[in-house]
Amino acid sequence: MDVKSNPRGRHLTHPIFTNSTEPLSSTGHFPCLSLVHIARGLCALSFHQMGSVPLPSSIFGRPSSTFFYPHQHFRKAQPLSVSCDYSSFEIRDVSYRPPGTKIDLLSQVNLSIHEKSFGLIFGRSGSGKTTLLQLIAGLSKPTSGSIYVQRYSDDGEKIKSPEPLQPERVGIVFQFPERYFVADTVLDEVTFGWPRQKDGLQLRELLASRLQKAITSVGLTGVSLDKDPHSLSGGYKRRLALAIQLVQTPDLLILDEPLAGLDWKARADVAKLLKQLKKELTLLVVSHDLKELTSLVDQSWRMEMGGALKREPLPI
Numbered sequence: 001m002d003v004k005s006n007p008r009g010r011h012l013t014h015p016i017f018t019n020s021t022e023p024l025s026s027t028g029h030f031p032c033l034s035l036v037h038i039a040r041g042l043c044a045l046s047f048h049q050m051g052s053v054p055l056p057s058s059i060f061g062r063p064s065s066t067f068f069y070p071h072q073h074f075r076k077a078q079p080l081s082v083s084c085d086y087s088s089f090e091i092r093d094v095s096y097r098p099p100g101t102k103i104d105l106l107s108q109v110n111l112s113i114h115e116k117s118f119g120l121i122f123g124r125s126g127s128g129k130t131t132l133l134q135l136i137a138g139l140s141k142p143t144s145g146s147i148y149v150q151r152y153s154d155d156g157e158k159i160k161s162p163e164p165l166q167p168e169r170v171g172i173v174f175q176f177p178e179r180y181f182v183a184d185t186v187l188d189e190v191t192f193g194w195p196r197q198k199d200g201l202q203l204r205e206l207l208a209s210r211l212q213k214a215i216t217s218v219g220l221t222g223v224s225l226d227k228d229p230h231s232l233s234g235g236y237k238r239r240l241a242l243a244i245q246l247v248q249t250p251d252l253l254i255l256d257e258p259l260a261g262l263d264w265k266a267r268a269d270v271a272k273l274l275k276q277l278k279k280e281l282t283l284l285v286v287s288h289d290l291k292e293l294t295s296l297v298d299q300s301w302r303m304e305m306g307g308a309l310k311r312e313p314l315p316i
């Protein structure tokens, strides 16, 4: 994998800040279930189980709900039929030729991935999988084709004009993310690039509350925020890399070889964690580790040499 771009993504471009007047607490208490998320709906069942902080509205907007109401006076409850809209990330006819070269690394790639599902791309080394992830994350631009979000009604009808996928709604964790850790403590690593200016206080508070949730959701609560990230075990380093992205509350999280280089226990732990994350957001993963991920996969594609993508079941 050739990572020429900032591996921490475009959100993280400033040095570490530590001078907030509201110190971060690793022990702050957050109630279990947010009213915001309850209100957001029984349809998507997208309860954020660890935090109560309302997150900014996502590109998916508000899902409609299916619920029951009492029919007249305590007669049998009748279902109120309401449709469940959904969104899909769409890649249409995307080709890519790196500037200054004459070879297409990707040719006419098509892919749709339903929100809150797990998609896996597999294929031989050098076929172009990482290149595709970089395009989806907005780190390079396709030579042709488009990448957008489409909203559908429950019967599959398009109900809105497609919207370009905003790179800030996409999180990406590169292969061996621990190689890009830059700070001396876990806290500094996660807060790398947060705003330092006084007028950034509100944003820092929001980020701090999301940090609490992210740390909890990846199972890092037992780790001291003062610890050197390089001293963490392989599995915990991956958790930290995931937490860094989750603070940004992406709608789509892209992972390049999330299990590479881990021992069997850490692989199982990370796979379990991804299963949890799938309840909250959409995951698109490139991996050679098909066995460990097979129970999570909703859709899979094979990338062929020459950069063509084919929908295909996992070959196991």
Ligand SMILES: Nc1ncnc2c1ncn2[C@@H]1O[C@H](COP(=O)(O)OP(=O)(O)OP(=O)(O)O)[C@@H](O)[C@H]1O
Pocket: 001, 002, 098, 101, 105, 123, 124, 125, 126, 127, 128, 129, 130, 131, 132
């Ligand atoms: N900017 C570039 N210019 C020219 N060739 C490139 C460029 N970026 C990547 N390549 C080449 O494109 C091919 C696909 O690379 P890519 O990293 O996307 O493959 P991959 O399927 O992710 O491989 P792996 O599974 O080994 O990570 C490789 O042969 C790589 O050398």
